[in-house]
Amino acid sequence: MTARLAAPRRRSFPQTLRGRAAARLFWAALLAAAFAAASPAAELQAADRETSSLEASLRRAREWLWSRQGRDGGWHSETYGMLRAGQALTPFVLLALTDRDHAPALHAAQVRSALDFIRARVDADGWLGLHEPGIAEYPTYATAYALRCLVRANEPADAPIRSRMRERLAAMQFQERNGYGREAAAHGGWGFGPMPQSSPGHMDLAHTRRVLEALHDAGGLDEPARERAAWFLALLQRLPQHPRRQPAPEPWPDAKRYGGAFDGGFYLSPVVYPANKGGVEPARDGLAPYFRSYATATCDGALALLALGAGQEDVRLKEARRWLERHTNYDLPDGVSIEVPDSYAPAIRYYHWAVRAEAHAALDLPGAWREALARALAACQRPDGSFLNTESHLMKEDDPLLCTALALVALNHCQRETARE
Numbered sequence: 063m064t065a066r067l068a069a070p071r072r073r074s075f076p077q078t079l080r081g082r083a084a085a086r087l088f089w090a091a092l093l094a095a096a097f098a099a100a101s102p103a104a105e106l107q108a109a110d111r112e113t114s115s116l117e118a119s120l121r122r123a124r125e126w127l128w129s130r131q132g133r134d135g136g137w138h139s140e141t142y143g144m145l146r147a148g149q150a151l152t153p154f155v156l157l158a159l160t161d162r163d164h165a166p167a168l169h170a171a172q173v174r175s176a177l178d179f180i181r182a183r184v185d186a187d188g189w190l191g192l193h194e195p196g197i198a199e200y201p202t203y204a205t206a207y208a209l210r211c212l213v214r215a216n217e218p219a220d221a222p223i224r225s226r227m228r229e230r231l232a233a234m235q236f237q238e239r240n241g242y243g244r245e246a247a248a249h250g251g252w253g254f255g256p257m258p259q260s261s262p263g264h265m266d267l268a269h270t271r272r273v274l275e276a277l278h279d280a281g282g283l284d285e286p287a288r289e290r291a292a293w294f295l296a297l298l299q300r301l302p303q304h305p306r307r308q309p310a311p312e313p314w315p316d317a318k319r320y321g322g323a324f325d326g327g328f329y330l331s332p333v334v335y336p337a338n339k340g341g342v343e344p345a346r347d348g349l350a351p352y353f354r355s356y357a358t359a360t361c362d363g364a365l366a367l368l369a370l371g372a373g374q375e376d377v378r379l380k381e382a383r384r385w386l387e388r389h390t391n392y393d394l395p396d397g398v399s400i401e402v403p404d405s406y407a408p409a410i411r412y413y414h415w416a417v418r419a420e421a422h423a424a425l426d427l428p429g430a431w432r433e434a435l436a437r438a439l440a441a442c443q444r445p446d447g448s449f450l451n452t453e454s455h456l457m458k459e460d461d462p463l464l465c466t467a468l469a470l471v472a473l474n475h476c477q478r479e480t481a482r483e
Contacts, residue, residue: 115436115437115440116436116440116473116476116477118440119436119439119440119443119473120470120473120474120477122443122446122447123443123447123448123449123466123469123470123473124159124470125447126446126447126448126466127155127158127159127463127466127467127470128159128169128172130463131172131175131176132148134148134175134179135152135172135175135176135177135178135179136148136149136151136152136176136179137151137152137155137156137176137463138151138463139151139461139463139464140461140463141458141460141461141462141463142458142461144197144199145199145458145461145463145464147193147194147197147199148179149183149190149191149193149194149199149200149204150191150199150200150203150204150207151463151464151467152176152179152180152208153180153190153204153207153208153210153211154203154207154464154467155176155463155467156173156176156177156180156211157207157210157211157214158467158470158471158474159173159470160173160211160214161470161471161474162474162477173215176211177211177212177215177217180208180211180212181212181220181223184205184208184223184226184227186226187226187230188205188223188226188227188228188229188230188231189201189205189227189230189255189256190204190205190208190227191203191204191205191255192255192256198254198255198256200254200255201254201255201256202231202234202252202253202254202255202269202272202273203269203272205227205230205231205276206231206272206273206275206276207272207276208227209224209227209228209231209276209279209280210275210276210279210280212224212227213276213279213280214279224280227276227280228276228277228280228281228282229282231252231273231276231277231282232277232282232283232284232287234252234253234255234256234257234273235250235251235252235273235287235290235291236248236249236250236251236252236253236262236265236290236294237249237250237290240257242262244293246262247262247297247309247332247333248262248265248294248332248333249290249293249294250270250289250290250291250292250293250294250295251265251266251267251269251270251291251294252265252269252270252272252273253265253266253269254269262333264334264337265331265333265334266330266331266333266334266337267295267298267328267329267330267331267359267362267363267366268330268362270291270294270295270366271362271363271365271366271369274291274366274369274370275365275366275369277369278369278370278371283369283370288370288371291366291370292370295328295363295366295367295370295378296378297309297332298328298329298330298331298332298359298363299326299327299328299363299378299381299382300323300324300325300326300327300328300329300352300355301324301326301377301378301381302324303377308332308352308353309332309335309353311335311342311351311352311353323343323352323354323355325355325381325385326355326360326380326381326382326384326385327354327355327356327359327360327363327382327385327389327397328355328356328359328360328362328363328364328382329353329354329355329356329359330359330362335353338353338354338359339356339358339359339395339397339398339406339407339410340353340354340355340356340359340397340398340399341353341354341398341399341402342354354397355385355397356395356396356397356398357386357389357391357395357396357397357398357414357418358395358398358410358413358414358417359397360382360385360386360389360397360421361386361417361418361420361421362417362421363382364379364382364383364386364421364424364425365417365420365421365424367379367382368424374425374426379425383425383427386421386422386425386427387427390429390431392415392418392431392434392435392438393438394407394408394411394414395407395410395414398410404454404456405454406454406456406457408451408453408454409451409453409454409455409456409457409459410457410459411451411453411459412449412451412459412465412468412469412472413457413459413468415435415438415439415468415469415472416468416469416471416472418431418435418472419431419432419435419471419472419473419474419475419476420471420472420475422475423475432475432476432477432478433476435472435476436473436476439469439472439473439476442469443469447466448462448465448466449462449465449466449468449469450462450465450466451465
């Protein structure tokens with residue numbers, strides 16, 4: 063598929079290990095300060111200050127995002143051509159802005175305009191993201207987020223469009239009827255967009271989680287789809303009791319030697335090997351090589367299990383929770399190496415903060431993680447209220463629209479439930 067728009071510009075960022083080490087020390091010191099001990103009275107005062115600071119960060123981030131809405135109701139990237147049409151960014155930004163009813167009457171007209179933008183671009187097959195000729199704008203992400211926006215709006219007139227979108231997403235699950243039986247690595251998951259003809263294409267846990275959440279919200283997740291999705295997630299979670307043997311990054315035919323660190327964490331994709339940002343644990347001590355667990359994938363995995371209906375006592379969820387409790391680096395994602403060229407660790411800093419906050423809130427993890435993340439985010443917020451990842455362009459976080467929306471997701475979940483009611 064040939065893009066009609068110009069290729070996104072690439073930026074140059076310092077990538078020296080010395081610079082990374084200094085940045086790592088800075089963030090470690092900043093985040094550690096959030097956990098420093100204090101007297102009860104001082105803790106109350108600090109809590110008040112933290113709440114005030116968090117509310118200020120939230121307000122400024124929301125105001126900046128609302129100010130960037132286009133006249134057509136959408137949010138359009140000025141950094142990346144592929145995101146310029148706004149089909150993927152608009153539902154993602156709108157969902158973050160309206161989380162927990164954080165859309166006061168002041169912005170009711172802007173919400174309606176954004177919803178109209180989405181409605182006008184959903185095609186007859188239920189896809190959002192294919193409106194622009196020659197460009198597939200993350201159609202699975204776009205459709206999943208848009209469906210959640212329309213479910214949240216709960217307008218009766220949207221019932222037909224919600225039904226089309228729900229049916230389209232359900233049909234795009236890799237399964238027997240589209241050529242992917244239970245033996246296929248992709249079976250049960252979702253990928254980038256319309257079903258590829260000869261291979262699964264780019265498919266992974268992140269896409270799968272977003273579709274499961276959308277179908278959960280829309281009431282479109284039937285039992286066969288749940289079973290297939292659970293089969294897929296079993297392939298990505300490092301648990302010895304699951305029946306699926308995880309793919310080896312390199313040929314290793316002796317099944318008796320399959321093993322390694324069954325740590326309860328997740329990796330991203332059994333199909334697109336380079337997408338696994340935790341890298342590969344090499345073969346040693348007679349054990350096959352395997353993809354390492356890492357923080358963002360484990361957060362996505364836990365949230366996918368919750369969308370499937372897993373309870374807090376489910377062994378899969380308990381093991382993912384234990385992994386997150388053992389790996390509490392809120393600076394950069396645990397399991398993603400920083401000591402390699404073009405490391406993904408700084409590139410997904412804001413994605414990490416967003417999914418950390420989502421997963422920790424959903425799992426009701428104890429500790430001062432809210433304060434730690436809120437303080438780190440406040441330190442990064444720019445004077446105009448936006449956020450920007452200046453360390454890496456690899457995951458498009460150098461786009462302030464995307465980066466600020468990710469930061470807002472994290473800030474929303476840094477609020478305690480009582481503060482949201």
